[in-house]
Amino acid sequence: MIKLTDLLISTIFFFMSFNSTDLDEVRANYNTLISNKALCKRMIAELTKTKNNSATHLAYLGGSKTIWANHVFSPIGKLNTFKEGKKNIEQAIKKEPTNVELRFIRLSVQKNAPSFLGYKSNINEDTVFIKENRHQIRSEIFQKMIETLLKG
Secondary structure (H helix, E strand, O other), X not given: OHHHHHHHHHHHHHHHHHHHHHHHHHHHHHOOOOOOHHHHHHHHHHHHHOOOXXXXXXXXXXXXXXXXXXXXXXXXXXXXXXXXXXXXXXHHHHHOOOOHHHHHHHHHXXXXXXXXXXXXXXXXXXXXXXXXXXXXXXXXXXXXXXXXXXXX
């Protein structure tokens, strides 16, 4: 019985560390998705098939989809892809409204979205929220991403 418990605990820690590493990979690549179509497509596929249904994964999926809209040729396809991504981001924030990372993702999309899409209403709110709560962030990668976004 003890060996089975040890195995179960080891398995849980393995999957917890895998999800953390997976998220670090997503964070590290997020800013390059706009210029790397293949990576953007792969990231969406990986986030879609992941068994982790956290709000953070959902928000990165949404952010990746809004970026993917830049790689889509058809105007209707672009709009539909963007709307899907926006919906994912808003669902994630509804689940965890005080999560700094989710607010970062929404801010990054809203700051870069064309104004005719009408998705710019939370820029000031998210900027203030991120500045006030960035001390909660432990990831160095994510801290650098915040710095870059707030400077731009």
